[in-house]
Amino acid sequence: MIRGIGGQILWVDLTKGRIDKKPVDEDLVEKYLLGAGFLSRMLFDMIPLGIDPFSPKNVLGIATGLLTASMFPQSSRHVVAGLSPLTEIWGESHAAGFWGPELKLAGYDAIMFLGASKDPVYLNIENDKVDLLDASHIWGADVFETDDWLREKHGKRTRTLGIGQAGENLVRFAAIMNDRDRASARAGLGAVMGSKNVKAVAVRGTGKIEVADSKNYLKQMDIFFDRMLANPFTKERVKYGTTNLLELMNHIGRLPTYNMKQGVFEKYEKISGETITQHYLVKPRADWNCLQRCGRYTRVKTGPYKYIGGSPEFESQSSLGSRCGNANIESILYTHHLANMYGMDTISLGATISWAMEAWDEGLLTGEDTGGIDLSWGNHETIVKLTEMIALREGFGNILAEGSERAAARIGRGTEEFVMTVKKQEIAGQEPRAQKSMGLAAVTAARGADHLYAFPVLDEAGFDVEIKKRFGNEYLPEIADRLNPKFKGVMVKECEDYMVVIESLGLCKYGTQIPPEFYYEDVAAALRVHNGLNLSKQDLKTIGERIVNLNRLFNVARGVTRKDDSLPDRLTKEPSPVGPPKGQVVELDDMLSEYYEHRGWDVETGIPLPETLKCLGLEKDWKELL
Amino acid sequence: MVTVTVKFFATVREALGTRSVQVDASTVREVLDRLIERFGKDFSETVIDQETGDLKRFFSCMVNGRRIELLDRYDTKLKEGDSMALFPPVGGG
Incomplete structure (x- = not known):
């Protein structure tokens, strides 16, 4: 019997208004773990081909990992998944906080939302008591108002997850928020929740989690705690969070600027981590069992952008800042706050506005298109205004709410050239001409452009020792060189396999990937003492590979092949104009072929080969699709 | 010997109390040696593995x-x- 889990899955049929509880399938856990792997398996089987993501036939899954709510450092996470309305392929997103641990303490590892409710509802969980309740009076409320109302009604210790107006209005990059300002932001799954008329999930769990080996559990976790606290990254993360990445990224020319025309922003110091820390920081914040504490609260005390709340991290800082040519830090802090309030992905939000700004700069968009709104680079009042208009689908915001690729297709006139997406999702804050592995990772990620599916940061900041540990000497020094495309295929493949395992355990990538403090043998040790699972390093690697291949099959079944694993021409054909990557392009074809070879996928088509699927026990899945 | 600019970031900048300095040196090692001479323990204890x-x-x-x-x-x-x-x-995304 698997320990350290809630033990039950909640099946919520919204069309029928029926809730069932079923035990976790332990055979499935041994092949896919929980979290991302569990949802990959379930949704592959459940979501039909050829449906609209807003159809009631789409399934929205929310799951915790095998180590969520454990004492493993940074073990707070849950995952949401479904057919993405932004990419129309595999959609998956993750968040930290306290909501995931609370769900597990209530006795549940996952919630599967089927069908769609006729009227707005929310799911209320108080341990064994689970009810679908009327949400008509909070439909239209923002994320913070919803959290306030639910905690007033169900108790201050209730944890909430839900959508704001963006999800209700089917903004294609709407987020599912939890604990007020934590976001499962990418892939637009907030809009799927909105399409099902589900406003929120309130949870109160007061149960216990029984660990498998109580004698060795604390001893093992103590070792992990000491290692995490002693890691040199921890002190810096507590001090700056991820905000001081901006200075590093600008220095190496990897900071998306002016819609990724370049990787260096001349006004970077105005929006830097140092500026935020000196003038706006209230305090760092930690989620469940988090020792890195990269979350933080910030405050703008006066003026039009006055607020107090969650602070932007590097991605929001860059997308709403340099990417839009915006050097007004208070507007960045405030827009991030608005995005949380309305429930939107700040990466796609900033990237979509920056696309429009470049189109404006090129004279392809005018005041006639925008309703008179000025879209000049760096116009922070416009960024704030458009954020509200997108969430509420007002005026020009209604077009931008479709994401940059669909907006460009609708407007035409050559604006398509400035769309910085992969598979319709906007590329995150990694200018790949300055870090080639990030270019490859963006095209191979299952949910469209994404830096986190692989999170290939081993070439970023001097991890040669860790590279040797994972790969031996075979690929050094080239693999550690950001600007060298050589051996990035093997690196991205290895990182993807490991990261999907981490997403299936409910752990953070800070601690498992950067810094690379914990690796397979450590999570295997944790799974032994916490869950009673005896999985070897090789078992876990195979599970990671199985999940990645199943995600690929999900997408292949929806038409994805090598031709879709591509970057915008700007990044593969136009040399970077300034900074350390000056003259560089992303040599994508070579990296992609190397990646497919390591994956055991057909190099011409990018489709997994039959023998690869057979080794992973997935041959039946492929045959069923044919 | 040439003149180079050395920029400091985050906690290194805090420890030294300056954003950048100009240093005359021929190699990276010489630059670090000059910085130890100039900033003493503030530099060596922050940056250098003893x-x-x-x-x-x-x-x-x-x-x-x-x-x-x-x-x-x-x-x-x-x-x-x-x-x-x-x-x-520092690193990540």
């Missing part, structure tokens, strides 16, 4: 945006006007 004399684990030194590990490490020769940077442990 056992090896090299940078502490995960600290990054770059010359014109390139990590020294990918150049000639501490023997990397410098040119007039080169820009060096010293970062504490």
Whole structure:
């Protein structure tokens, strides 16, 4: 019997208004773990081909990992998944906080939302008591108002997850928020929740989690705690969070600027981590069992952008800042706050506005298109205004709410050239001409452009020792060189396999990937003492590979092949104009072929080969699709 | 001997109380030696591994945006006007 889990899955049929509880399938856990792997398996089987993501036939899954709510450092996470309305392929997103641990303490590892409710509802969980309740009076409320109302009604210790107006209005990059300002932001799954008329999930769990080996559990976790606290990254993360990445990224020319025309922003110091820390920081914040504490609260005390709340991290800082040519830090802090309030992905939000700004700069968009709104680079009042208009689908915001690729297709006139997406999702804050592995990772990620599916940061900041540990000497020094495309295929493949395992355990990538403090043998040790699972390093690697291949099959079944694993021409054909990557392009074809070879996928088509699927026990899945 | 600019970031900047300095040196090692002379313990205790004399684990030194590990490490020769940077442990996305 698997320990350290809630033990039950909640099946919520919204069309029928029926809730069932079923035990976790332990055979499935041994092949896919929980979290991302569990949802990959379930949704592959459940979501039909050829449906609209807003159809009631789409399934929205929310799951915790095998180590969520454990004492493993940074073990707070849950995952949401479904057919993405932004990419129309595999959609998956993750968040930290306290909501995931609370769900597990209530006795549940996952919630599967089927069908769609006729009227707005929310799911209320108080341990064994689970009810679908009327949400008509909070439909239209923002994320913070919803959290306030639910905690007033169900108790201050209730944890909430839900959508704001963006999800209700089917903004294609709407987020599912939890604990007020934590976001499962990418892939637009907030809009799927909105399409099902589900406003929120309130949870109160007061149960216990029984660990498998109580004698060795604390001893093992103590070792992990000491290692995490002693890691040199921890002190810096507590001090700056991820905000001081901006200075590093600008220095190496990897900071998306002016819609990724370049990787260096001349006004970077105005929006830097140092500026935020000196003038706006209230305090760092930690989620469940988090020792890195990269979350933080910030405050703008006066003026039009006055607020107090969650602070932007590097991605929001860059997308709403340099990417839009915006050097007004208070507007960045405030827009991030608005995005949380309305429930939107700040990466796609900033990237979509920056696309429009470049189109404006090129004279392809005018005041006639925008309703008179000025879209000049760096116009922070416009960024704030458009954020509200997108969430509420007002005026020009209604077009931008479709994401940059669909907006460009609708407007035409050559604006398509400035769309910085992969598979319709906007590329995150990694200018790949300055870090080639990030270019490859963006095209191979299952949910469209994404830096986190692989999170290939081993070439970023001097991890040669860790590279040797994972790969031996075979690929050094080239693999550690950001600007060298050589051996990035093997690196991205290895990182993807490991990261999907981490997403299936409910752990953070800070601690498992950067810094690379914990690796397979450590999570295997944790799974032994916490869950009673005896999985070897090789078992876990195979599970990671199985999940990645199943995600690929999900997408292949929806038409994805090598031709879709591509970057915008700007990044593969136009040399970077300034900074350390000056003259560089992303040599994508070579990296992609190397990646497919390591994956055991057909190099011409990018489709997994039959023998690869057979080794992973997935041959039946492929045959069923044919 | 050439003159190079050395920029400091985050906690390194805090420890030294300055954003950048100009240093006359021929190699990366000489620059670090000059910085130890100039800033004393503030620099050496923040940045240098006392056992090896090299940078502490995960600290990054770059010359014109390139990590020294990918150049000639501490023997990397410098040119007039080169820009060096010293970062504490930082990375991710």
